[in-house]
Amino acid sequence: MKRKSQNKGKRTSRRRKTRTALRNKADRLFSAAVRERDDWACRNCGSVRTPQCAHIVSRRYNATRWSMDNAVCLCQRCHMKFTHDVLAWEDWVVERFGEERYQDLKFRARQGVASVDLEGIVKMLEGKDE
Numbered sequence: 001m002k003r004k005s006q007n008k009g010k011r012t013s014r015r016r017k018t019r020t021a022l023r024n025k026a027d028r029l030f031s032a033a034v035r036e037r038d039d040w041a042c043r044n045c046g047s048v049r050t051p052q053c054a055h056i057v058s059r060r061y062n063a064t065r066w067s068m069d070n071a072v073c074l075c076q077r078c079h080m081k082f083t084h085d086v087l088a089w090e091d092w093v094v095e096r097f098g099e100e101r102y103q104d105l106k107f108r109a110r111q112g113v114a115s116v117d118l119e120g121i122v123k124m125l126e127g128k129d130e
């Protein structure tokens with residue numbers, strides 16, 4: 001049976017909603033995995049209050065958004081401080097992880113990805129719980 005054209009919009013928007021939900025799930029799992037790896041403590045000041053997942057290269061770039069080597073646990077205070085001072089953040093990252101890793105992350109982020117395998121990312125991150 002032919003699909004009526006008026007249904008098309010609905011189908012697309014439902015698919016987009018599912019995609020957004022999946023992306024949120026990937027973000028949640030990723031954040032938990034990063035904080036778990038870093039013992040739920042701020043890698044800058046050591047505080048265990050309000051641990052957050054901070055991206056080294058902005059999470060705007062899908063290619064590195066869910067890469068474990070592109071994130072670190074920071075407390076809310078340090079996260080906020082670095083978010084507002086990008087140059088201090090770059091200095092901190094290079095001092096802590098080295099210039100090579102930072103350049104590699106930037107390179108991968110810029111290269112981008114044709115499509116993001118959200119199902120695969122979620123599956124991989126869910127495996128980390130066990």
Ligand SMILES: [Zn+2]
Nearest residue numbers: 042045075078
């Ligand atoms: Zn801190």
